[in-house]
Amino acid sequence: MNYGEQMIEALQNNLLEEAEGYFLEALEKDQPDELYVLADTLYQLGFLVETKAIYEHLLIDFGHDDELKIGLAEIAIEEDDIDGAMDWLAAINEDSPAYPQALLVSADLYQVQGLYEVSEQKLLLAKEILPEEPILTFALAELYFVMGKYAQAIYNYQELVDTGLNEMSGIFLEHRIGSVYSALGDFDQAIPYLERAESQNETTDLLFELGFTYLQNKEYRRASETLFKLKELDASYTSLYPYLAKSLEEENQLERASEVIREGLRVDQYNPELFYYAANLSLKLNDEEQGEYYYQESLILNPDSETVQLALINLLLKQGRFEEAVTKIEAALENEEADPQFYWNLALAETGLEQYKNATAAYEQAYPHFTGNKDFLREYALFLREEGNLKLVQEVIENYLKLEPSDEEMIGIVEEINGDFN
Structure with missing residues (x-):
């Protein structure tokens, strides 16, 4: 047994001081081929300092071995020594058999730094040298x-x-192709690839992606079946719950969708999106009290969510709880960049309270933001008519009729106003 082998045995027995001694003996007395094997083993075990020492020792006698330089470059990358890695890679000449491998390592280095175009150039150059090398094709695909x-x-x-080929570097190629088609929004193309990938290697991530893609493709039954399968495999995979609930909701299984969301909340009670979805489902099931509770819980976790704030305010307006709505809206409007929808809602709440002066001011704040919203314009026009603001109501209705020219009621109001002016 050579010293390198004794070192590895000592490491396996957690005899670190003995291992260090054997390492020094190996550098002095083991044969070069034995040191190459030791370096490879130590690198796999994560002993980068010792591996680097062996490579540098071997370079003294084997300075022509560019694979040693590549190994040192890879260690430099692991140690976040970018300049050192660049220096080792630059030391490899273009006529070296290791040059394509050096290009591959440098491409990875540039990619990590976000220099994608430079990385691409390195890979394309390597592929010109070795056009049939699958590792280079895979690296280009990943880039x-x-x-x-x-x-x-x-x-x-x-x-x-x-x-x-089915797999490279632990990645199933058809899974990747399916993911790319899904990213393109071409779900019909994505699904067969993802299905074949699932048959080869069923993982939680793949099941989630397949279920999500079914959902995007409006194949709701298959989406729910796949996501239920994922839930059975790993109930702690919290991302599945809103999409599983959505697929059930689309099939009008509201009770079951609500149950799924509640299960999700038991797994992840700190997810404001789940509470928000639970609230919306509760309202669809006509349980406004439960819906309000879930909105409040969502806001406790994410108090700055304007989406949830507006949803809760809409519920308060529906229930005629105008004073509470005004309080929440005024708090939201303390943010100078608040959604203009708050002004519209404030106008509704103040109208409900018969505070017409305040309602007028709120409508005036909202108006510039909703000149292209026919629902707002119609509502504002009717409010202005009630308030007797005939000049402005005519302007608002004219804007409205550009969007909805066949509304006979609005046309009639304009004619009535024009008659009054005449």
């Missing part, structure tokens, strides 16, 4: 996927699949 160049990503993934 294009990250860059959002989906057509190029699909082309390269498909090239690998066409050669009979």
Whole structure:
């Protein structure tokens, strides 16, 4: 047994001091081929300092071995020594057999730094040298996927699949192709790939993606079946619950959808989105008290959510709780960048309280933001007519009729106003 083997045995027995001694002996006395094996083993075990020492020791006698330089570059990358990695890679000449591998490592290095175009150039150059090398094709596909160049990503993934490959670097290629088609919104194309990937390697992430894609493609039954399968496999996969509930809701299974959301809340009681969804389902089930409770819980977790604030205010307006609505709206409007919908809601609440002066002011604040909203314009026109503001009501109705020219009631009001002016 050589010293390197004794070192590994000592490490396995947690005899660190003995392992260090054997390591120093190995550097002095083991044969070069034995040191290569030791370096590979230590690198796999994460002993980067010792691996680096072996590579540098071997370079003294084997300075022509560019794979040692690549190994040192990879260690430098692991140690976040970008300049050091660049130096080692630059030391490899273009005529070296290791040059394509050096290009691949440098491409990874540039990609990590977000320099995608430079990374692409390195990979394309390497592929010119080794056009049939699958690792380079895969690296290009992965880079294009990250860059959002989906057509190029699909082309390269498909090239690998066409050669009979199913998986590379722990990634199932058909899963990737399905993911790219899904990102493109081409769900019909995505689904067959994801289904085949599932048959090869059923994982929680893949089941979620397949279920989500079914949902996006409006295949609600298959979506719910897939997501229920995921729930059975891992009930703690919290992302599944809103999408499973949505697929059930689309099939008008509201009670079951609500039950799924409640299960999700038991798994993740700190998710404001789940509480918000639970509130909306409660309202669809005509349980306003429960809906209000869930809105309040969502706001406790995310008090700045204007979406939830507006939803709760809409519920208060529906129930005629105008004073409470005004209080919440005024608090929201303390934010100078508040959604203009708050002004519209404030106008409704003040009208409900018969505070018409306040309602007028709120409508005036909202008006510039809703000149293209026919519902707002119609409502505002009727309010102005009641208030006797005939000049402004004519302007508002004219804007409204550009959007809804066949509304006979509004046309009649304009004619009536014009008659009054004449």
